[in-house]
Amino acid sequence: MHGLINRAIQSFVCNTYGQSRWIRVTEAAHLGFVEFEAMLVYEDETSRRVLHELCLELGRPQREVLEDLGTYLVSNPNTEALRRLLRFGGVTYLEFLHSLDDLPDRARLAVSDLHLPALELREESGGRFSLTCHAGLPGYANVMMGVLRAMADDYGALVMLEHAGARGKAEVIEITLIETAFAEGRSFELGARAG
């Protein structure tokens, strides 16, 4: 799994639960190191072990931990660069939702060896959408739940999200967009680069 993903997990744990708990997780997972390098690629099995040990350490189910990770990635100042890149997807939350189909391509444009599974947005009636998260990255849909929720806050939109289970190997998230301009949201200036 790409170092950026592993690094995201590390950053999430260190900033939310503290470095000592992260070190415990790396030891329990027999990593042999404490810091993931964002620009290297690691064995999938390594990431799986870290995630498994992390959930044991926190005493929480994996889907919850991963959803929190998704929220962290968008809302924490440490990962402001990622929030900005997601905000390039559109001026409104609706446009952002429609840009999700391009997300794996956008990710690859930025980092050529970062492969994210395909995302597919379908618009149903009455502000309802379904997002199909294709297979390839275990827990992908859980992380996306957190990302979608935090991005709704970012845009000031009011949404309801529901994990609608699996369709074959893919997982589906149901999104109900209740109001696009519910709250102020956070500002996004094109010219203000994340530091």
Next chain:
Amino acid sequence: MIEMEDLAVLLERLCPMFVLLDRSGRMTRVGPTLQKLRPDQPMQGAKFLETFELLRPRSVATVPALMASSGAKLHLSLRDEPRTALKGLIVPLPGEHGAIVNLSFGISILDAVRDYALTSADFSGTDLAIELLYLVEAKSAAMEASRKLNLRLQGAMIAAEEQAYTDTLTGLKNRRAMDHILSRLLAGTTPFALMHLDLDYFKSVNDTLGHAAGDHVLQHVARVMVEETRGDDTVARIGGDEFVLIFNHLQERERLDSIARRLIDRLEEPIPFNGEECRISASVGTVLSTQFARPDASTLLHAADLALYAAKRAGRATHRFYESGQSSTSLEPLERAATPRSQEEAGAGQGGARNLAS
């Protein structure tokens, strides 16, 4: 025929940085994004060439020439600060009713979005400006991550080099390794002999045949020294052409002298390199650990240096033992004893000895 007003409405939606010019070169309509660059100066009604400076094509300075530039890529900039660079294309309207100019930022987009607080709404839906901005940010973030990785790797490499015990050119032990071995021996009770060997005429090989020849000679020298010593002896390269050999248990002067002589003899054999022959020699100074009641590393190395100095003074290709009471001040200057050939290399080849003489 489409009315001018309808045309302007269409253009506002299609290309928000357009300008409609009348035949005198006055701006009759200006796109909303373009006007946003100068919110306090209405462009409508002003002369196009007074607001914008045409940088290329250089030949165009008048309105008729501008009107005739159809199809050419225009390079412009605003005449007052900030002098944002723009790219443009001019298309004359039929019937000499003036022209449409469509402008864009080109590479100045990065500064422009910041200088003018532009938003996605300021660009047409087909404009790649937002994608370009995305790409620049994404690549900068990725580059920053790579840069951090490179810095950490470089740090690790320097640390590894500092911890290394091997001289990379010759494969011998390095100065650091010799220091460790010497302090270990001094902490124990085993007597040993320390030999300081300095190549003669090495600098002239470097100067006349080049550094590749010099490297080749050093590698050859290293091989000879390994062959002429036992497995548990230490051979270290401690400087450019300076070597230290440490012989455990060995205290017999005859054996040490014959080792030194053999080393010198073998090093004097011509070393072929690319059809040339490199000729060097060596001077050797030896000290026994038992010559001092409480030897320490710097005392032993200093004593070996003095013996080496004496050997150099005796005319090179010579081996000398340290004699107690020997000191640098009791010796005559090295230069007086040196042969003309060795004088030319007096600058570099004898680091240890020269330091003592000064």
